[in-house]
Amino acid sequence: MSKRVAIVGGGLGKFDKPREDKRxxxxxxxxxxxxxxxxxxxxxxxxxxxxxxxxxxxxxxxxNPASSCWxxxxxxxxxxxxxEGGGATGCLAIWAAWHYIKAGLADVMLVYGxxxxxxxxxxxxxxxxxxxSDTDFDYSLGGFxxxxxALMCAxxxxxxxxxxxxxxxxAVKNKRxxxxxxxxxxxxxxxxxxxxxxxxxxxxxxxxxxxxxTDGAACIILASEEKxxxxxxxxxxxxxxxxxxxxxxPGDRPIGAAAAWQTGAKAPIINPEEDSSALAKVSYxxxxxxxxxxxxxxxxxxxxxxxxxxxxxxxxxxxxxxxSSEMQTYEDIGFIPHGKTGKWIEEGGPFVDGxxxxxxxxxxxxxxxxxxxxxxxxxxxxxxxxxxxxxxxCTNSSTxxxxxxxxxxxSHAGTGTYIVVLVLEK
Amino acid sequence: MTKISRTDxxxxxxxxxxxxxxxxxxxxxxxxxxxxxxxxMGTRCEKCGKTYIPPFPDCPECLGKTSWxxxxxxxxxxxxxxxxTQPRHFKRKLPYTVAYVRLEGANTLxxxxxxxxxxxxxxxxxxxxxxxxxxxxxxxGVYEADYYFELIER
Numbered sequence: 001m002s003k004r005v006a007i008v009g010g011g012l013g014k015f016d017k018p019r020e021d022k023r024x025x026x027x028x029x030x031x032x033x034x035x036x037x038x039x040x041x042x043x044x045x046x047x048x049x050x051x052x053x054x055x056x057x058x059x060x061x062x063x064n065p066a067s068s069c070w071x072x073x074x075x076x077x078x079x080x081x082x083x084e085g086g087g088a089t090g091c092l093a094i095w096a097a098w099h100y101i102k103a104g105l106a107d108v109m110l111v112y113g114x115x116x117x118x119x120x121x122x123x124x125x126x127x128x129x130x131x132x133s134d135t136d137f138d139y140s141l142g143g144f145x146x147x148x149x150a151l152m153c154a155x156x157x158x159x160x161x162x163x164x165x166x167x168x169x170x171a172v173k174n175k176r177x178x179x180x181x182x183x184x185x186x187x188x189x190x191x192x193x194x195x196x197x198x199x200x201x202x203x204x205x206x207x208x209x210x211x212x213x214t215d216g217a218a219c220i221i222l223a224s225e226e227k228x229x230x231x232x233x234x235x236x237x238x239x240x241x242x243x244x245x246x247x248x249x250p251g252d253r254p255i256g257a258a259a260a261w262q263t264g265a266k267a268p269i270i271n272p273e274e275d276s277s278a279l280a281k282v283s284y285x286x287x288x289x290x291x292x293x294x295x296x297x298x299x300x301x302x303x304x305x306x307x308x309x310x311x312x313x314x315x316x317x318x319x320x321x322x323x324s325s326e327m328q329t330y331e332d333i334g335f336i337p338h339g340k341t342g343k344w345i346e347e348g349g350p351f352v353d354g355x356x357x358x359x360x361x362x363x364x365x366x367x368x369x370x371x372x373x374x375x376x377x378x379x380x381x382x383x384x385x386x387x388x389x390x391x392x393x394c395t396n397s398s399t400x401x402x403x404x405x406x407x408x409x410x411s412h413a414g415t416g417t418y419i420v421v422l423v424l425e426k
Numbered sequence: 427m428t429k430i431s432r433t434d435x436x437x438x439x440x441x442x443x444x445x446x447x448x449x450x451x452x453x454x455x456x457x458x459x460x461x462x463x464x465x466x467m468g469t470r471c472e473k474c475g476k477t478y479i480p481p482f483p484d485c486p487e488c489l490g491k492t493s494w495x496x497x498x499x500x501x502x503x504x505x506x507x508x509x510x511t512q513p514r515h516f517k518r519k520l521p522y523t524v525a526y527v528r529l530e531g532a533n534t535l536x537x538x539x540x541x542x543x544x545x546x547x548x549x550x551x552x553x554x555x556x557x558x559x560x561x562x563x564x565x566x567g568v569y570e571a572d573y574y575f576e577l578i579e580r
Contacts, residue, residue: 020435061442123514130513136453137480141537142524143513150507151526158505158549202524203508249480251526251535287505287526287535 002102006228006235007424008221009042010380011035012393015185015216015368018118024065025072028114031219032073035110041231042221048106050080053093053113054372058128060119069112086132086413087321089113090218090375091420095241097222098422107227114217115370125213129371132414134248142202146210146322148415150202152250153324155288157204162327162342164204168195169345170323171208171365177352178362180394183377185214185368209323211363216370218377236386239406240306240423242299244292246285246416253285267291268298270334272308279338290325290416293332297421300408301334304423309334310356313423314404315385317378319412320363326350330358333410333421352399360385360399375411379422382407386426452483455494460572464557468497468532476533499555501529501536501575508544523547527575529555539574552578 011031013019019027036042052066062068066082085092090113097109117125130144142148156162169192178187195208228235247253267284269276285291297309306312318333320326330341335356336349344350350358361367361381364374384390385404391397406425413419431439450457459465468479469492476487477495485492506525512518523544526535538555540547553575 020437061440127513136450138537141539142507142509143516144509144511146511147507147509147524150509151505151524154507154549155505155526200508200510202510205507247486249534249537251480251537252478252486 003104004225005098005101005238006223006225007238007379007383008223008228008232008235009035009039010220010376010383011038011218012183012377012380013217014183015214015370015373015377017185017212017214017368019116019215024060024062024114024116025069027116027215027217028069028112028219029073031217032110032112035219035221039221039231044074046108046227046231047075047078047110048108049078049100050075051093051097051109051111052080052082053089053111053376054082054115055084055086055089055132056115056128056371059116059125069114075110085418087319087369087371088375088411088413088418088420089372090377091379091409091411091422092243092375092418094220094222094376094379094422095243095420098238098241101222101224104224107224109222110219111222111376112217112219113372113374113376115372116215117213117370118215122213138249138251145414146205147202148250149322149324150205152287152328152415153204153322155286156324156328159282159288160339160342164196165192166342166345167204167209167323167327168192170320170326170350171195173351174320174359174363174365175208177360177399178366180396180398181362181367182395183393184362184366186212186366187362205322205324211321211365211369214368214370216368216373216377218373218380220376220379220383234387236383237425238422239425240300240302240304241420242296242303243418243420244295244299245418246290246292248417250287250415253287253291267294270294270297270301270309271337274334274337284338285332285416288328289338290328290332290412290419292416292419293329293410293412293421294334296419297333300421300423304425306423309408310336313356313406313408315357315360315382315401316408316410317361317382318358318363318410319375319378320359320365321369321412323365325412326358326363329410329412333408352401357401360390360401375409375420378411379409379424382409382424386424453481456481457572460557466497466499466529466555466557466573467494468529469493470495477531478534479529479532479536480534497532498530500578501527501532501553501555503540503547503549503551503553504528504535505549506540506547525553525575527553527555541574541576546577554578
């Protein structure tokens with residue numbers, strides 16, 4: 001019988017570009033010190049192992065920052081692992097740490113993530129990021145991620161009658177949700193009109209549909225059940241975790257080669273309202289959907305006994321690198337049946353006062369996307385929502401989801417190649 | 427060159443230049459036949475019957491060896507975007523259109539630039555693949571598209 005794993009603490013640094021006041025190791029120490037300050041019962045000796053989360057060492061020309069941070073914070077000679085999986089790196093690191101505790105190999109794990117993307121100009125930073133896509137064909141033609149997501153978004157609009165207003169509503173929601181967060185960089189009180197009128201980067205995506213490069217760091221502390229009970233009165237359990245993958249090139253996904261589901265050749269149904277025949281009519285996931293998300297959610301929901309995600313989950317932190325990818329994710333994570341997300345957005349479903357609030361933190365679009373820190377930031381906010389003390393980290397309680405018992409956290413790498421879904425509960 | 431660009435906090439500006447010699451391995455055939463023969467080559471797995479373009483030298487379905495096959499040049503646009511920005515080294519005229527095209531008989535989608543007026547491009551547009559033989563000395567292959575799509579007038 002594997003062990004139960006809890007989140008017992010975490011910390012967050014200010015996301016800002018540039019964070020020139022601190023170098024990487026100092027930037028990482030900031031949220032780690034915050035986590036220790038918030039947990040008077042935790043001592044450095046309690047930490048058994050670390051997992052470092054960052055995407056590209058190109059950003060600071062330092063090729064083993066995992067170790068320099070670990071050493072700077074005085075955790076040597078304890079074991080340390082570095083995890084990298086594009087945009088999904090943050091939750092992938094938490095997912096990895098969860099395994100160690102689940103298997104009984106460690107009792108307390110410190111997961112820390114960071115990225116400093118302001119060390120080079122934005123154009124070069126985007127090249128580094130785009131080098132995480134297929135370099136033979138996709139990169140040579142598009143050359144930047146917004147182009148790939150725009151292709152996928154255009155296909156989604158076409159097949160499922162979603163439109164730019166739906167994606168714009170997501171931008172409005174996430175930027176407004178970030179307004180009360182001192183940690184966030186991109187909060188703004190904007191309207192759907194503002195999004196639609198903003199500069200087109202790659203049609204149909206506008207600048208307000210995109211997250212921004214930034215600098216930042218975050219951490220999460222996980223513990224086994226026995227240890228969690230000693231460290232805190234209010235552990236939040238990771239009751240489910242899952243990870244899925246898909247082809248590097250979205251254009252290769254129609255073959256289904258990467259979608260060899262463990263349950264058989266067909267994409268699993270994870271939402272009871274979903275009609276499998278509708279799913280069979282398109283070559284799922286093709287370029288409009290994220291098969292890796294469905295696979296990650298399938299695994300996580302099985303462990304957490306979730307059969308109706310929309311009813312059993314009260315809030316979600318989703319990887320909104322683009323408004324379009326958040327929209328697509330509503331379906332692939334099983335909140336909304338395939339192809340029906342447009343109406344749900346119109347009804348206000350993902351807003352703070354809606355049926356299932358998505359990104360009450362403000363997400364990547366509102367808070368910022370320092371790649372290795374992002375999934376950890378999302379987990380930090382979901383954790384505090386479940387603890388009921390989210391307003392403590394905000395200037396007001398406008399984004400608090402009251403009475404939430406269960407949350408989903410989702411992290412997504414370039415065009416959906418790696419996707420992690422975690423289920424958190426009280 | 428390393429220089430101090432600011433003193434508080436002390437900020438160092440430094441260059442890091444990299445020249446890579448990266449092989450395209452077995453996919454070289456795609457680019458060589460494109461430039462030398464004017465052919466667009468995909469791969470087919472005899473066992474699975476799947477046709478891959480972009481080519482997979484090894485079949486991702488069964489891990490068998492695929493064979494090179496010349497692909498038809500006509501196809502259909504399944505998704506497209508009009509790009510208003512580009513990486514620094516692309517130096518293309520903005521805006522430019524990128525599409526995922528299903529060439530006849532292909533199981534996968536080939537990305538490519540669609541030539542001409544972006545406002546004429548639609549989902550489902552029929553296109554023909556054209557080959558632009560690169561001039562001597564230009565960098566062809568990976569970072570420059572040496573094939574493109576042209577809309578077939580209806």
